[in-house]
Amino acid sequence: MELFYCHFFLLSVLELCQFGSILSYPAECVLPFPRSYVVYHLGEQETIDIDGKLDDKAWALVSWTEDFIDIQGTDWKKPRFRTHAKMRWDDKYLYIGAFLQETDVWANQTKHDSVVYLDNDFEVFMDPDGDTHWYKEFEINAINTTWDLELNKPYLNGGTPNNSWEMPSMKSAIYVSGPVDDPSVKDKFWSVELALPFSDLVDHSPTASAPPRNKDQWRINFSRVEWHVRDVRGHYEKIPNVPEDNWVWSSQDAINMHLPERWGFIQFSTDAVNKSEFVRTPNWPVYSGLVMLYDAEKKFMAVNGYFTANLTQLEIPASLRTGQCPYEPAVQVEKTYNFGATVKPLDQRLPVGHIRDDRLIWFSDTKRHLEI
Ligand SMILES: *[C@@H]1O[C@H](CO)[C@@H](O)[C@H](O)[C@H]1NC(C)=O
Ligand SMILES: *[C@@H]1O[C@H](CO)[C@@H](O)[C@H](O)[C@H]1NC(C)=O
Ligand SMILES: *[C@@H]1O[C@H](CO)[C@@H](O)[C@H](O)[C@H]1NC(C)=O
Ligand SMILES: *[C@@H]1O[C@H](CO)[C@@H](O)[C@H](O)[C@H]1NC(C)=O
Ligand SMILES: *[C@@H]1O[C@H](CO)[C@@H](O)[C@H](O)[C@H]1NC(C)=O
Ligand SMILES: *[C@@H]1O[C@H](CO)[C@@H](O)[C@H](O)[C@H]1NC(C)=O
Numbered sequence: 001m002e003l004f005y006c007h008f009f010l011l012s013v014l015e016l017c018q019f020g021s022i023l024s025y026p027a028e029c030v031l032p033f034p035r036s037y038v039v040y041h042l043g044e045q046e047t048i049d050i051d052g053k054l055d056d057k058a059w060a061l062v063s064w065t066e067d068f069i070d071i072q073g074t075d076w077k078k079p080r081f082r083t084h085a086k087m088r089w090d091d092k093y094l095y096i097g098a099f100l101q102e103t104d105v106w107a108n109q110t111k112h113d114s115v116v117y118l119d120n121d122f123e124v125f126m127d128p129d130g131d132t133h134w135y136k137e138f139e140i141n142a143i144n145t146t147w148d149l150e151l152n153k154p155y156l157n158g159g160t161p162n163n164s165w166e167m168p169s170m171k172s173a174i175y176v177s178g179p180v181d182d183p184s185v186k187d188k189f190w191s192v193e194l195a196l197p198f199s200d201l202v203d204h205s206p207t208a209s210a211p212p213r214n215k216d217q218w219r220i221n222f223s224r225v226e227w228h229v230r231d232v233r234g235h236y237e238k239i240p241n242v243p244e245d246n247w248v249w250s251s252q253d254a255i256n257m258h259l260p261e262r263w264g265f266i267q268f269s270t271d272a273v274n275k276s277e278f279v280r281t282p283n284w285p286v287y288s289g290l291v292m293l294y295d296a297e298k299k300f301m302a303v304n305g306y307f308t309a310n311l312t313q314l315e316i317p318a319s320l321r322t323g324q325c326p327y328e329p330a331v332q333v334e335k336t337y338n339f340g341a342t343v344k345p346l347d348q349r350l351p352v353g354h355i356r357d358d359r360l361i362w363f364s365d366t367k368r369h370l371e372i
Pocket of ligand 4: 106107108229236237
């Protein structure tokens, strides 16, 4: 952890190098760190009334996430409406409050578990144990229609969504600053208020705790789908042949939310609001190595029709091959169509990372507090 601090944050010298010397390595050894947010536990007197209005004192105390950006990355056009969110937690729920600036609020889907993203929506993706499998997805539109589902693995890995997965004690509400589906009146925004039960969120995540412990970290991402509409005789209709916009908290650099390895991090805290620092996992370099090997193997397979254990054949940064990274990468190929990659940290206090061709990620020491 301290090595990691040394390298990534030039904080105070004291904090810096209590343990050993500064380890330096090429920047290409690590992927950019995703967005992060500290979620503060509600105080004893604090409550959140799920009515769609983010007017509870418990919300006023905590900061917003960064504004959402286009899913294709920061170089892409800035979204035309602002979106940001806040989070809190108690022993039962993860609370999410989201603000969606909007001049034209409309919604058509009315049935629970219908395809909500056919409307403008707000979406939450959660992978409590950070292994990229068995993650949860939640969508809601401006008339409180919800869709909750669980995916055994990402679609790209042959995953199947389970729509029967439910969060029976979930609470949700929407507030709209104006009418819904009335083009004659311009709205200002809609807001989403959610209470998602931990007991359901940790389904199939045996190493994640419900409720979380202080300092636990989960992978999470938010996204907003926004269609282009026009006024047709007093109602909104989609403009034909114009694709929807996708705005996210932390950019995916691809139009695909189903890349859990790129989601943001939330860190649960029982400290007083604003009293915790987000701590980057010391496993991030190893995690980065795993993801780079995985992506390179998939690319190699697409061209050659098989996986390779020969790192020279892979499109990976040169430093991974030349031993300049703070870890040793290796790939084992089984029967041409399966591979497993192992990334061993040079710092032997850290666990060894593994990734499989189905994207499953795990660390040899899975009882650790931080899963990744
Ligand atoms: C915490 O930090 C945020 C962002 O700077 C600020 O808006 C908020 O008022 C702070 N809360 C407290 C309780 O200090
Ligand atoms: C889908 O989820 C439900 C509820 O958790 C569960 O009972 C069912 O077995 C799951 N179906 C599959 C195919 O996993
Ligand atoms: C919104 O949906 C929730 C279920 O998530 C339900 O409990 C609540 O009553 C709904 N609110 C309104 C205003 O329909
Ligand atoms: C909503 O549904 C109505 C009725 O099917 C349809 O005419 C309209 O185009 C839909 N609105 C949008 C924005 O898709
Ligand atoms: C969500 O994805 C973006 C893209 O990775 C990623 O950078 C961001 O870290 C992920 N988080 C979320 C929320 O979007
Ligand atoms: C690995 O691949 C490189 C480039 O194709 C090749 O030159 C080298 O001989 C291969 N090494 C082994 C052990 O097969």
